[in-house]
Amino acid sequence: MQSVAYKMQGNILHFLFLAMSLQHALLTSLIEKSSSGYELARRFDKSIAYFWHATHQQIYRELARMEQQEWVTSSIVAGGRAGKRLFEVQPAGREELRRWASEAGEPGELRDEMMLKLRADAAIGPLGLSDEITRRLQLHEIKLRNYREIEASDFSEAKPSRETQIRYLILKAGIAFEEGRITWSQDALATLSRMQ
Amino acid sequence: MQSVAYKMQGNILHFLFLAMSLQHALLTSLIEKSSSGYELARRFDKSIAYFWHATHQQIYRELARMEQQEWVTSSIVAGGRAGKRLFEVQPAGREELRRWASEAGEPGELRDEMMLKLRADAAIGPLGLSDEITRRLQLHEIKLRNYREIEASDFSEAKPSRETQIRYLILKAGIAFEEGRITWSQDALATLSRMQ
DNA sequence: CCACCCATGTAACTAGTTACATGATTTC
DNA sequence: GAAATCATGTAACTAGTTACATGGGTGG
Incomplete structure (x- = not known):
């Protein structure tokens, strides 16, 4: 949340804030596998979507910004479809990822509309x-069923690698979250029907 | 997420989207108690902050918009500090709150930076x-300790009212969330130290 | 040849954040 | 009379969303 750099753009002095995370999510994804913006958007939907969604427009915008900062480079793919660009992470991008990882941050908010609707129900x-x-x-x-299937198919090894163990941790956060919501929803339904 | 109205502004036809929730959070808060923007911001931080934060700038902006739509009215308070305005919900505001409550919505995302950092750790x-x-x-x-204290002080009645039961449901969602994060964090620490 | 997927992007908005600004009232 | 709190707001940004636009390649 601290400003660490500034630059001129037009006539306006303005600050860059470096708590942004979409860029870091994309950097990580590109380190795992250099890709086009399109592929990145599809993969993002699959692997990071446990806890985050981003549209392709957002992804293209962030890729353009990261290219300006030289965190990534892009090159047109010869064999691919017209205009297809392959993005690759540069040393400055890896550096930035390390810097960001060592920063302190806020735990995420729950931000669930249903809680607001319940408050409205209590009020009117x-x-x-x-x-x-x-x-x-x-x-x-x-x-939850989807996560459990992934758990059974990807994380049943006897001696998982470091990487596998970490990816399992992330999945377990998703599993715990969904289980918590299920338990809570059942409690809420029981409470509401008792009162009706 | 559907567009339900449009209007002219300058020369540009543009659409209004009505999935917004901050306005509905404020409407609910104002029904519970008519207040100034400042009081609303303080109360928001206390009661809705389990799962949502909003700055006073955002709150003043939304109050101005809601006044334009005649969901609320404001009047200058005679006895209060200079410029203090009391906001009150109008019938159109209540109507809107009902409409919004009956709409379907998406369950909230988890959006936790730590999951991204773990992926980065696995990658580099x-x-x-x-x-x-x-x-x-x-x-x-x-x-969690704070929530448990609220639980003990506000929700130990033998025969809680409908309103109290609903507010307790909301608190229990917060408690479950924090407990889940605690359990997960302990698991993550154990896994990381085993690997180091 | 038509539908679907790959692939990239622009325009224009809404939502949320950060910095700055101002002044009155209460409390010590 | 100084500091804290009450109270309102503007300016300017970053982040995320929705609609629109374009065109090539693949499979039936």
Whole structure:
């Protein structure tokens, strides 16, 4: 959250803030595998989507910024489709990733609309939220099943590598989160039906 | 997430999207108690801050927008400090709150930087994240203790009202979240130290 | 030849953050 | 009379969203 650099743009002095994380997520993803913006967007949806979503527009914008800062370079792929560019992380990008990782940060917020809707229900009377809670409960159950499948297929080795163990930790955070939401949703449904 | 209205502004036709939630959080807060923007910001930090933070600048901006839409009105307080305005919710505001509550929505994302840092650690080698995880573990423990105190003081009645039961549900979501993070952090610390 | 996926991008917005600014009232 | 708190706001940014636009390649 501290400003660490500034530059001129037009006539306006302005500060760059370096608590941004989408860039760091992309750097990590590109270190794992150099890719085009499109591939990155697809992979992001699959691997980071446990806890984050980003649109392709955002990703292209951040890639352009990172290229300006020389954290990544891009080159047009010969054999690929017209215009396809391969992004690769440069030493400055790796450096930045290390710097960012050692920074302190805030734990993320929960930011769940349902909590607001419950407050509204308490304030202006029954709003019939049970259906929506049931819908969400099902979504959480589907997510949890997916995670459990990944767990069974990717993390059952006897002697997992360091990398595998870390990726498992991340998955377990997702599993715990979904389980928590499921338990809570069931509690909420029981409470609401008891009161109706 | 659907567009439901449009209007002219300058020469540009543009759409209004009504999935916004800060306005609905403020409407609920104002129904509970009509307040000035300043009081609202303080109260927001206390009651909604389990899962959401908003700055006073954001709150004043949304209050101005809601006044334009006639969801709230404001009047200068006679006895108060110079310029103090009391905001009150109008029927259109209550109507809007009901409409929004019956809408379907997406469950919130987790969006935790630490997961990204762990991925980076897996990709470019040990980054020494244990200290930061320990720091966060302590933050979660403090939050949990606070929630447990609120639980003991506000939610021990034998026959809680509907409103109290709903507010307790919201608190329990916060408690479950913090407990989940604590358990996960301990697991992560154990895994990292085993590998080091 | 048509639909679908790959691939890149612009325009224009809404939401959230940070810095700066001002002044009144209460408390010590 | 100085510091803390109450109270409102502007300016200027960064982050994220939605709509629109374009075109090539692949599979049926």
